[in-house]
Amino acid sequence: MVSPEQKVVLITGCSSGIGLRMAVMLAKDEKKRYHVIATMRDLKRKDKLVEAAGDAYGKTLSLAVLDVCHDESVKQCIDSIKDRHVDVLINNAGIGLVGPIESIPIEEMKKVFETNFFGVIRMIKEVMPDMKKRRAGHIIVVSSVMGLQGVVFNDVYAASKFAMEGFCESLAVQLLKFNVILSMIEPGPVHTEFEAKMIQDVKQKEYPGADPDTVHYFKNVYLPSSVDIFEALGQTPDDIARCTKKVIEASRPRFRNLTNPLYTPIVALKYADETGGLSVHAFYHMLFNMGPLMHVSMTAMKYLTCGCLRRRTISPN
Ligand SMILES: NC(=O)C1=CN([C@@H]2O[C@H](COP(=O)(O)OP(=O)(O)OC[C@H]3O[C@@H](n4cnc5c(N)ncnc54)[C@H](OP(=O)(O)O)[C@@H]3O)[C@@H](O)[C@H]2O)C=CC1
Numbered sequence: 001m002v003s004p005e006q007k008v009v010l011i012t013g014c015s016s017g018i019g020l021r022m023a024v025m026l027a028k029d030e031k032k033r034y035h036v037i038a039t040m041r042d043l044k045r046k047d048k049l050v051e052a053a054g055d056a057y058g059k060t061l062s063l064a065v066l067d068v069c070h071d072e073s074v075k076q077c078i079d080s081i082k083d084r085h086v087d088v089l090i091n092n093a094g095i096g097l098v099g100p101i102e103s104i105p106i107e108e109m110k111k112v113f114e115t116n117f118f119g120v121i122r123m124i125k126e127v128m129p130d131m132k133k134r135r136a137g138h139i140i141v142v143s144s145v146m147g148l149q150g151v152v153f154n155d156v157y158a159a160s161k162f163a164m165e166g167f168c169e170s171l172a173v174q175l176l177k178f179n180v181i182l183s184m185i186e187p188g189p190v191h192t193e194f195e196a197k198m199i200q201d202v203k204q205k206e207y208p209g210a211d212p213d214t215v216h217y218f219k220n221v222y223l224p225s226s227v228d229i230f231e232a233l234g235q236t237p238d239d240i241a242r243c244t245k246k247v248i249e250a251s252r253p254r255f256r257n258l259t260n261p262l263y264t265p266i267v268a269l270k271y272a273d274e275t276g277g278l279s280v281h282a283f284y285h286m287l288f289n290m291g292p293l294m295h296v297s298m299t300a301m302k303y304l305t306c307g308c309l310r311r312r313t314i315s316p317n
Pocket residue numbers: 012013014015016017018019040041042045066067068069092093094095096115119142143144145186187188189190191192193194195197237
């Protein structure tokens with residue numbers, strides 16, 4: 001049962017990672033301010049969430065099936081909610097894709113957009129009209145630092161998150177008129193199945209169609225650097241859940257919320273030079289000239305980032 005004081009929070013992609021931890025953290029809120037509808041496309045994957053939710057399961061947390069790639073699944077789920085009333089919609093479901101574009105079929109690229117971009121739009125279209133009518137609601141989108149700045153060999157994933165940024169930046173203005181808030185969460189690397197799936201995927205794939213030099217740069221230059229960056233700067237899904245809870249509870253939530261103070265200097269390059277030259281050349285240098293030194297420099301970054309950059313993020317602590 002949802003009490004009238006409780007906010008109904010619907011989260012997509014709760015079978016693992018960030019979505020799972022958000023669902024658990026909100027459902028276990030000390031003051032019981034939330035009723036969480038934790039959704040996933042395949043309920044066979046519910047066990048980890050149910051175990052982590054403990055006593056909250058069946059009380060402040062309920063489960064529902066929802067595949068963001070299917071209109072009917074989205075509609076059925078929202079129709080099953082009392083009065084279709086959702087106070088906070090958290091668009092978290094998403095998939096990654098890395099590798100040389102020469103070897104990625106267009107169909108696979110479309111799947112990334114279908115999930116990360118159209119999946120979010122499908123959710124917003126279903127929930128937003130009721131929020132507008134009620135003149136209340138909060139829509140949260142889990143984007144990424146890659147929605148603000150491209151990363152080599154992540155071309156299509158970054159494009160899907162950039163698309164989301166443009167969409168939300170436009171919509172946020174209209175929604176403000178209806179007292180509906182739109183917030184973006186911008187995590188850097190986070191240790192979840194997202195990372196594990198990427199490593200597994202690379203082990204299995206052959207990268208046909210890409211020339212040997214490109215495959216070499218991808219496998220022997222980019223991948224080790226990426227592993228280093230995850231190791232040096234990676235956050236936990238709980239960090240992202242804590243940041244998101246703060247955004248939900250803020251009296252005036254910000255539109256963009258970077259979660260990782262250690263990654264902020266990298267994003268700052270983009271805003272320091274609007275021609276884009278600084279980021280492109282700095283990334284080239286970091287990747288191709290620093291190579292093995294990347295680990296050292298990433299560790300240094302951990303200790304050197306100054307207070308002013310930390311203040312620009314929403315701290316998980
Ligand atoms: N991990 C990272 O480094 C970062 C992740 N992000 C973003 O965070 C979000 C969550 O990712 P994360 O927790 O890391 O990764 P996970 O792979 O652990 O979780 C992704 C979740 O999305 C679900 N999902 C995928 N496709 C669909 C679909 N069609 N319908 C419903 N659910 C679906 C997965 O379900 P299933 O189990 O069925 O596959 C899973 O529950 C994503 O949007 C990602 O882009 C942003 C920045 C960094």
